[in-house]
Amino acid sequence: MRKLLLLLTVVTVGLVFIARLFYLQVYNNKSYSLLDDNAIRKVYDYPKRGYVYDRNGKLLVANQPSYDVMIIPREVEPLDTLEFCSLLKITKEDFKKTFAKSKNYSPRLPSVFVPQLSKTDYAVLQEKMRKFKGFYIQKRFLRDYRTSIGANVLGDIGEVNRRIIEKQPYYKMGDLIGKQGIELSYENTLRGVKGTKFIQKDRFNKNIGPFKEGRYDTLPKPGKDITITIDSALQEYGELLMTNKRGGIVAIDPSNGEILAMVTGPSYNPNLLVGRERNKNFSKLFLDSISKPTFDRGLQAQYPPGSPFKVINALIALQEGVVDTNDKVSCRMGYYYGNRRLTGCHHHKSPVDMNDGIAQSCNAYFVNVYRRIIDNYDDAGNAMNIWANHAKSFGLGDFLNNDLSVGRPGRIPDGDYYDHAYGDNRWGSTYIVSNAIGQGEVEATPIQLANMAAAIGNRGYYYTPHIIKKIEGETIDSKYTTPKYTTIDKRHFEPVVQGMFDVYNKGTAATLRIPGIDICGKTGTAENFVKIDSVKTQLTDHSIFVAFAPKDNPKIAIAVFVENGYWGSRFAGRMASLMIEKYIKGEITRTDMENWILTHSLENEYAKPYSGEPFKINGETTLQVIDKVEKPQNDDLNNSIKIHANRPNPN
Known part of the structure; x- marks a missing residue:
């Protein structure tokens, strides 16, 4: 019995070895690798x-x-x-x-x-x-950074972690990998x-x-x-203009979608993230929750686009056939619904046509135009979907599918958005008039606004913004060389372009003209509410500006957003005009504007008591956007969508 048991044990062990060898040689698809050999x-x-x-x-x-x-x-x-x-x-x-x-x-x-x-x-x-x-x-x-600019563009490299190693076996502990910017992309x-x-x-x-x-x-x-695609001289100049300010600047070549400058302020020297001090320096930068130097405001900051968005509503209205360029509306220092003013307005001329509406940034005109778009359809939800599809065709409200390492989608609300907020068929155009002036629930990033300006400058199409120009021995992805067309017919762009041109000739940016360059632009100002000790508090307004130049066959489209910058033409408008002149001429002739920007800091504004996030009601940021040549009294400004949330459906 013992002999039989011993024989059975030997046979069993032998069969196990044979089965294992058979499995390894016949069924196991994993080939032998020197990289896995412990010897x-x-x-x-x-x-x-x-x-x-x-x-x-x-x-x-x-x-x-x-x-x-x-x-x-x-x-x-x-x-x-x-x-x-x-x-x-x-x-x-x-x-x-x-x-x-x-x-x-x-x-x-x-x-x-x-x-x-x-x-x-x-x-x-x-x-x-x-x-x-x-x-x-x-x-x-x-890395050896031969420049002190463009940290957000260039990025940096750092050690891989376990998560990266598990997902990408190519990397081993201690290997270096791109962490941000170009190095990551x-x-x-x-x-x-x-x-x-x-x-x-x-x-x-x-x-x-x-x-x-x-x-x-x-x-x-x-x-x-x-x-x-970055022009390092333009990038350096943009960072100089952004000194002691917070915000973002994005400049694009409309003819091909190449990003010429991508400024975020404040920024830092990329050489800080090289060597043994990298981790310590990065921690200091990342943990600075006030100025946020590692937060790329040009790509990640979602702001109300303000009055620059009015030109989108003008184009949609023309496409939908609800307005003619000669149609005029009344402006009584704002837009009134019944005996209640929904929005204020600094504009004093009345009546107002589309050209003056754009040039002078008349809120009353664009609320009228916007309501015509929504009220043109029996169902407000369907109208909002049509409106949203037009706006999204300019690259708004979604990721641009570019080659940048970070980004945010912004927001273009549609019918489902408001059905969820108010209930099906329980809202109408008067509930959402803030969208008329680029406020309300509309949000956009500076790169989206620059791309929007490029599409308008091209009269209806744009190229996906991208930062790669050439790769050694390779061709660029065709998605960056294929134009994307908006839903607006080309014929509707000329009156809007003329209106933006007149912003510089007779409108809110008349003092910002650059000799020898025909610039088309649009100013914007966003009120800035925050919570301080649980109390709604108004801080200094934000400054917004979009532009392209020259008027015909533009070489540059730009968006500038300066936090706490007062109003559109004060900081953002000056900076945009200077950037355009720097790129097209290679020199600055408006040294008066340049000196003003370089000698005016906003650090005192940022030092004011502040805690928490932008003031919110029902989860939505309440920021009013208007344009003005002179800063009006605050009682000229009224939030619309929140005031009329309970008003019966006028439809």
Whole structure:
């Protein structure tokens, strides 16, 4: 019986081994890989990241050598910890903490112990590395930013975390990856491909030489160089104008969608996020919850577009056939419904046609126009859907599907939005007249407003805004070279363009003209409410401006938003005009405007007591948007959608 049991055991074990070998060789699709062999040590040879140039060929980002001290915990032998820490300029506590972290990651796999040694520290340490078993030095490349501007555009690189490694096995602990900006958007293009050397180990885990005489070793492939669409001179000038101010500037070439400048204020020097101080510097920047230097206001800040949105309503009204350019409406310092004023208005001329309505930014005119659009249909929800589809065709209310690393969709409300807010068939045009003047529930980012201006300048089409101009050895994605058309017929654009041109000739930006350049623009001002100690408090208004130039075949479209900037033509309008002149002429002739901007700071405005978020009622931001040449009294301003939330449906 014992012999039978022994025989049965041997046969069973044999069958298990045979079955396992059969499975591994026949059914298991996972092929043998040197990278998974524990008897072979892998040493990576990191490539140089691709260079980044601006549209004019100026080198913005290069590389500089860096040296990481690597550790394989299981190979570490007793060492003079104090000497080692002194050489690395770390404390003994840092040593213990990092060693434990590395061991927890993997006792047998290499990881970074101390990153990014300087050349001097590397030279001192290299001579004594033989004394510290289990440690070795690995060369890699850090970024060398040849500029102090465009941190939000260029981005930075940093170490991968476990989450990234789990999703992308290409990366190993200690590898660097693009974290923001161009470095993130074009990581796969810029990073190149790591080379690998395979080292054979003996049974004592000691290196005995190249595996198979280096037959399977691979060389690194350097990253590809890229050229971006940014004009670094224009970007630098925009950041100069934004000094001591908060907001965003986005400039686009309407003829191809290339982003010429993408300014956020405040910003920071990209070199702060290079080297051993990167993490500490990034924490300081990220945790600054007041000025938010890492928050890209040009791409992520969603603001009420204000009066620049009036031109969209003008185009929709023309397309829907509810207004003629010669139609005139009455303005009595605002728009009245019955005996109640829904919106104030600074404009004193009456009656008002479309040209004056745009040039002088008459609220009463555009509330009339907007109500005609909605009331043209029996069902307000259906009308809102039609209106929303027209607005969205300009790239508003959704992501632009660009190649930027961050962004926000903005908001264009539709019929379902208001049905949810008020109930089906329980609302009408008087509930939502704030949309007429770019307020209410409408929100947009500066890049969306710049793209909107480009579409108007092109008389009905735009190219997806993008930041890549050229990739070494590759062609640009066709989605950036294919025009997108709005739902508005081309013939309707000329009167609106003329109205925007007259904003500079006789309207709210008449003092901002640039000699020799025909500019079409639109001013905007947004009231700024916040909660301070749970009390609704009004702070200084925001300043908005959109423009394109020249009037025909425009070369630049721009949107400027300056927080707490008073009114549209005060800060944003001046800055937009100067940016346009800088790009088209290459020099500034309106030095009076330039000096004014450079000598006027808004830091005192930002220092006023403030806490919390923009004032909200029922979850919606309450910001009134009007235009004005002179700042009117606050009682000229009235919120509409909230005041009339309970008014019976006039339809």
